[in-house]
Amino acid sequence: MSLYDQIQATAAFIQQKTKSQPKIGIILGSGLGGLIDVIQKEAEIPYADIPNFPVSTVKGHSGKLVFGAIDGCQVVLMSGMFHYYEGYSMEEVTFPVRVMKALGVDTLIVSNASGGTNPAFNIGDLMIIKDHINLCPEHPLRGHNDERLGTRFPDMSQPYDHELIEIAKQLAAQQHIDVRMGTYIGLQGPTFETPAEYKMLHIMGGDAVGMSTVAEVIVARHGSMRVFAISVITDIGISDVPITITHEEVLAAANAAAPKMAALVAALVKRIG
Ligand code: HPA
DSSP: OOHHHHHHHHHHHHHOOOOOOSSEEEOOTOOOOOGGGGSSSEEEEGGGGTTTOOOOOOOOOEEEEEEEEEEEEEEEEEEEEOOOHHHGOOOHHHHHHHHHHHTTEEEEEEEEEEEEETTTTTOOOOEEEEEEEEESOOOOTOOOOOTOOOOOOOSSSSSSSSHHHHHHHHHHHHOOOEEEEEEEOOOSSSOOOOOHHHHHHHTTOOOOEEEESSSHHHHHTTTEEEEEEEEEEEEEOOTOOOOOHHHHHHHHHHHHHHHHHHHHHHHHHHHOO
16 A cells, blocks of 8 residues: 555545544643643544554653644644654654645654753753754655645745744743753764763754654644744753663653743644644
């Protein structure tokens, strides 16, 4: 079956399970499940039950698609994302984004946890992603391009929607939530970075580094979706200062920042919905 036909089949399966027709899709990264608590759930489908979906294997990811409303606005939420380091191809990693698009989603909100490479940042900071650098070894659009999904050579001059960024900044100010702005560098992982790598990433123009998001954003833009992405800085990697990081520390820092992230994303959904 072609990728397009798989997407259609999966969307058709989901439409049998729920009448919900969200225009906003949300991807929750590691440790950022807090948003689940503010959603009024209508339907919940475990990834394992969805045809053509990969199955998540990472600790801290519950792996389900949740349909519901935030402040009366319909959303579909991915609780748990797929990572390249788990062994999936980038086509598999981004498949759920394609399905969201087929379901009618036109705005994608992505959250993640990342390591700060900007020395001005602190653990627990929220960073609105204004741009990214893709250093992943596989491009999600490599291979045959189906024009029904998007153009062969997508423009990437505005991967993160300027209007959504401005709205989010205003909402954050109103709620007295400090936000940073920055460039996210996507690497494949699963190792955290060496001191020399952190230094390189900072020199390259990165403010934060992580193992997700970039492929999903590329595919969303391929499908002409508007994208907003926000990161919790869970550790700081500054050149020449070796730091040890564990996944548990990353999850703990992400969990600690999850409520302000959830408040901001909920306010954004309400505003645009
Ligand atoms: N690198 C460094 N620190 C991190 C990452 C990463 O990929 N993700 C979360 N914290």
